[in-house]
Amino acid sequence: MPNPRRGEIEAVLDGRPRVLVLTLGALAELEAAFGAEDLMALAARFEQGRLSAADAVRILHAGLRGAGEEVSLEEVARMRADGGAVGFVRAVAALLAATFGAEEGASPPLPQRA
Numbered sequence: 001m002p003n004p005r006r007g008e009i010e011a012v013l014d015g016r017p018r019v020l021v022l023t024l025g026a027l028a029e030l031e032a033a034f035g036a037e038d039l040m041a042l043a044a045r046f047e048q049g050r051l052s053a054a055d056a057v058r059i060l061h062a063g064l065r066g067a068g069e070e071v072s073l074e075e076v077a078r079m080r081a082d083g084g085a086v087g088f089v090r091a092v093a094a095l096l097a098a099t100f101g102a103e104e105g106a107s108p109p110l111p112q113r114a
Helices: 024-034 039-047 053-066 073-078 085-100
Strands: 009-013 016-020
Touching: 009 053, 009 085, 016 053, 024 039, 024 053, 039 085, 053 073, 053 085
Parallel strands: none
Antiparallel strands: 009 016
16 A cells, blocks of 8 residues: 555556656666756656656566665566556556645646646
């Protein structure tokens, strides 16, 4: 059961509920992966709302590892989400909102069509 006060979320990946959390270590991994100078730069990058599928894989990987799940980047890339691509987007958006703050009860945003 996820603890929202700790920034934890739940996502159904590969047909089972999993807890994800971006710990300080997970955020440090994301800083390195995305070439961000610091947490503010990382948050600013995510606020742009433009994430690639590879970005989503890295974020979900960091969230799973932050919650203590030993899973490789390749395993995360092969996972399936309830709702397909939209399910992945919702999971990533919820994880980022839980980590960097959002209004309580606010729904995670969906990507806008061009």
